[in-house]
Amino acid sequence: MGLLPRPAARRLRGAGQAVTDLYGRHRAVIPDWVGLYYRQPVEITRGEGRHVWDADGNRYLDFFGGILTTMTAHALPEVTKAVSEQAGRIIHTSTLYLNRPMVELAERIAALSRIPDARVFFTTSGTEANDTALLLATAYRRSGQILAMRNSYHGRSFSAVAVTGNRSWSPTDLSPLGTLYVHGGMRTRGPYAGLSDARFIDACVADLEDLLGHTHDVAALIAEPIQGVGGFTSPPDGLYAAFREVLDRHGILWIADEVQTGWGRTGDHFWGWQAHAENGPPDILTFAKGAGNGMSLGGVVARAGVMNCIDANSLSTFGGSPITAAAGLANLTHLLEHDLQGNARRVGGLLIERLRAVAAGVPAVREVRGRGLMIGIELARPGTDEASPEAAAAALEAAREGGLLIGKGGGHHTSVLRIAPPMSLTVAEAEEGAAILERTLRSI
Ligand code: PLP
Numbered sequence: 307m308g309l310l311p312r313p314a315a316r317r318l319r320g321a322g323q324a325v326t327d328l329y330g331r332h333r334a335v336i337p338d339w340v341g342l343y344y345r346q347p348v349e350i351t352r353g354e355g356r357h358v359w360d361a362d363g364n365r366y367l368d369f370f371g372g373i374l375t376t377m378t379a380h381a382l383p384e385v386t387k388a389v390s391e392q393a394g395r396i397i398h399t400s401t402l403y404l405n406r407p408m409v410e411l412a413e414r415i416a417a418l419s420r421i422p423d424a425r426v427f428f429t430t431s432g433t434e435a436n437d438t439a440l441l442l443a444t445a446y447r448r449s450g451q452i453l454a455m456r457n458s459y460h461g462r463s464f465s466a467v468a469v470t471g472n473r474s475w476s477p478t479d480l481s482p483l484g485t486l487y488v489h490g491g492m493r494t495r496g497p498y499a500g501l502s503d504a505r506f507i508d509a510c511v512a513d514l515e516d517l518l519g520h521t522h523d524v525a526a527l528i529a530e531p532i533q534g535v536g537g538f539t540s541p542p543d544g545l546y547a548a549f550r551e552v553l554d555r556h557g558i559l560w561i562a563d564e565v566q567t568g569w570g571r572t573g574d575h576f577w578g579w580q581a582h583a584e585n586g587p588p589d590i591l592t593f594a595k596g597a598g599n600g601m602s603l604g605g606v607v608a609r610a611g612v613m614n615c616i617d618a619n620s621l622s623t624f625g626g627s628p629i630t631a632a633a634g635l636a637n638l639t640h641l642l643e644h645d646l647q648g649n650a651r652r653v654g655g656l657l658i659e660r661l662r663a664v665a666a667g668v669p670a671v672r673e674v675r676g677r678g679l680m681i682g683i684e685l686a687r688p689g690t691d692e693a694s695p696e697a698a699a700a701a702l703e704a705a706r707e708g709g710l711l712i713g714k715g716g717g718h719h720t721s722v723l724r725i726a727p728p729m730s731l732t733v734a735e736a737e738e739g740a741a742i743l744e745r746t747l748r749s750i
Contacts, residue, residue: 322361322362324349324361325346325347325348325349325360325361325362326346328349328361329346329347332347343702343713344702344703344706345703348360348366348706348711349361353368353376353380353381354379354380354381355379355380355381355728355730356368356379356380356727356728356730356731356732356735357380358380358711364709365709366706366709366710366711367709367710367711367727367735367738367739367742368380368711368727368728369705369710369711369712369713369725369726369727369739370711370712370713370724370725370726370727371596371726371727371728372600373595373713374534374566374571374595374596374726375595375596375599375600376596376599376600376728377569377571377595377596377597377599377637377641377728377729378596378599378637378640378641378644378646378728378729378730379599379728379730380728382599382636382637382640384636384637384639384640385599385600385601385633385636385637385640387636388632388633388635388636389601389629389632389633389636391632392407392628392629392632393629395628396628397627397628397629398624398627398628398629400621400623401621401622401623401625401626401627402621405626405627405628405631406628407628407631407632407634407635408428408626408627408628408631410631410635411426411428411626411631411634411635411638412426412428412626414635414638415593415605415607415638416607418576419577419587419591419607420577420587421587421588421589421591421607421608421609422609423609423610423611424607424608424609424610425607425608425609425610425613425614426605426606426607427605427606427613427622427625427626428603428604428605428622428625428626428630428631429594429604429605429606429622429625430602430603430604430622430624430625430630431461431594431602431604432460432461432563432565432592432593432594432595432604433460433461433462433463433466434461434463434604434622434625435565435592435593435594435604435605435606436460436461436463436465436466436469436528436561436563436565436592437461437463437465437466438592438606439526439528439561439563439590439592439606439608440452440465440466440469440483440526440528440561441465441616442590442606442608442612442613442615442616443525443526443528443559443561443589443590443612444483444525444526445615445616446525446559446611446612446615447523447524447525447526447557447558447559448523449523449524449525450482450483450484450525451483451484451485451486451521451523451524451525452468452469452483452484452485452486452524452525452526452527452528453485453486453487453488453514453517453524453526453527453528453558454469454470454471454485454486454487454488454527454528454529455471455487455488455489455490455491455528455529455530455533456471456487456488456489456490456491456492456496457471457472457491457492457533457536457539457717457719458470458471458472458491458528458529458530458533458536458563459471459472459475459530459533459534459535459536459716459717460528460530460563461565464478464482465482465483468481468482468483468485469483469485469528471487471491472535472536472716472717472719473717474716474717475535475716475717486517486521486524488510488513488514488517488527488549489509489510489513490506490507490510490513490514490541490545490549491529491530491533491536491539491541492533492536492537492539492541493506493539493540493541493542494539494673494675494684497509498510503542503543503544504542506541506542506545507541507542507544507545507548510541510545510548510549511548511549511552514549514552515552518552518556524556524558525558525559526558526559526560526561526589526590527549527553527558527559527560527561528561528563529546529549529560529561529562529563530562530563530564530565530566530567530578531546531562531563531564531567531572531577531578531579531581531582532566532567532572532578532677532680534565534566534567534680534724535715535716535717535719536715536716536717536719537682537684537715537719537722537724538675538676538680538681538682538715538722538724538726539675539682540581540675540676540677543581543582544581544582545582546560546562546579546582546583546588547582547583547586550582550583550586559589559590559612560588560589560590561588561589561590561591561592562577562578562579562588562590562591562592563591563592564577564578564579564591564592564593565592565593565594565595565604566578566595566680566726567579567680568591568593568595568597569593569596569597569638569641569647569729570641570646570647570650570678570729571596571647571650571678571679571680571726571729572650572677572678572680573647573648573650573651573652573654573655573677573678573679574651574677574678575647576647577591579591581677589608589609589612590606590607590608590612591606591607591608592604592605592606592607593605593607596637597634597637597638598630598633598634598637599633599634599636599637600633601629601630601633601634602624602630603626603630603631603633603634604625605625605626641729644730646729646730647678647729649729649730649731650678650679650729650731651678653679653731653732653733653736654676654677654678654679654680654681655678656733656736657679657681657725657731657736657739657740658674658676658681660736660737660740661674661681661683661740661743662674664740664743664744664747665683665747667748668747668748669688669689670685670686670687670688670694670697670747670750671683671684671685671686671747672684672685672686672691676725679725679726679727679729679731680725680726681724681725681726682715682722682723682724682725683722683723683725683743683747684721684722684723685697685698685701685721685722685723685750686721693719693720693721694721695720695721697721697750698714698720698721698722698723699714699720700750701723701746701747701750702714702723704745704746704749704750705742705743705746708742708745708746709742710739710742710743710746712724712725712743713725713726725739727739
């Protein structure tokens with residue numbers, strides 16, 4: 307990397323009147339709390355590979371994969387074919403009837419999960435998957451007490467916001483659950499920042515033990531292996547293995563929220579939890595985002611004893627529809643056959659290295675961090691440790707001007723630029739994006 311020719315800087319064609327009109331209509335009918343990026347929001351009309359085009363014909367390199375929703379590539383031919391063939395037969399009736407793509411996808415995910423005697427329940431989103439995981443854990447343990455990580459994000463249903471530790475992402479303080487927040491998800495800020503890995507883990511375990519000394523009958527700990535909306539922050543490897551020992555002593559279940567980290571995105575492993583407990587899977591794991599490469603596919607995996615602890619005759623009307631499952635199967639097959647996890651490790655590793663080199667010359671960059679194709683660039687006011695959401699907002703605009711779409715963190719982490727391209731990203735595209743980011747970071 308660094309040896310390839312760099313693309314010249316370019317300016318976008320201005321937004322057309324049609325986009326401006328659409329924005330006005332959007333403001334008139336969509337809730338104010340639905341966030342949009344950019345001063346002049348973008349209308350995406352087409353995608354191919356790692357690129358998308360807006361309504362004015364501008365082409366962008368997509369370094370956020372929608373929002374980690376395009377797992378493999380835009381318009382991946384295998385997924386497009388599977389979806390259109392399935393649509394030609396039947397889109398969906400109901401999960402009251404047998405559905406072959408759903409069963410086949412469940413078998414593949416159950417085997418990949420490493421959870422013994424696993425059962426898979428499909429949902430239409432990450433929020434619904436986490437909601438179901440919380441339902442299962444509280445029913446299994448007959449308790450509404452949940453442990454969650456500070457700075458976490460788990461979705462926007464009433465129960466998901468009740469375990470979301472990133473408070474500014476929780477629209478309500480009313481909680482249906484008793485939630486206690488544990489330190490450990492975020493490494494580089496907070497009371498234990500600067501400790502060695504081992505001392506950081508010891509401090510977090512002591513914090514957990516302290517909480518459990520005062521609370522009884524906790525149902526589960528829910529945690530993202532790498533916090534996504536919280537700014538792509540990873541704890542040291544092994545944290546959740548150390549937590550697991552404590553949880554097991556109390557009979558508390560471990561729910562791994564793999565909505566952002568599953569399917570090999572972190573490069574080293576298929577699941578994020580594997581960086582923490584090579585020998586033992588969580589009790590429950592949840593997935594969504596790019597599992598259907600853009601189709602609304604999420605789900606929960608748990609061993610039969612936990613999954614079957616509720617006996618209500620229940621289903622999700624749309625979860626696991628033949629069309630989303632067909633997309634999920636084609637996507638997973640492509641990802642495994644082309645070793646996109648290995649690609650995420652290799653290309654992501656090069657990209658992080660390159661961005662660290664760029665950052666060394668830019669005082670506004672506090673840290674470049676990440677794993678595989680999940681990379682965060684934290685910005686701060688030069689010469690201070692203070693977060694700089696303004697710099698991140700300016701960077702998003704400048705990157706877009708340069709033809710690159712990126713994301714940013716939520717809540718207290720709007721100063722973190724988030725990079726999570728489709729996992730088929732090539733070295734040349736990584737270089738193209740890094741060159742635009744270099745110009746962007748130097749310009750802010
Ligand atoms: N869990 C995590 C870790 C997430 O990042 C998100 C969404 O960003 C969710 C759950 C919620 O998923 P969805 O938006 O599909 O409901």
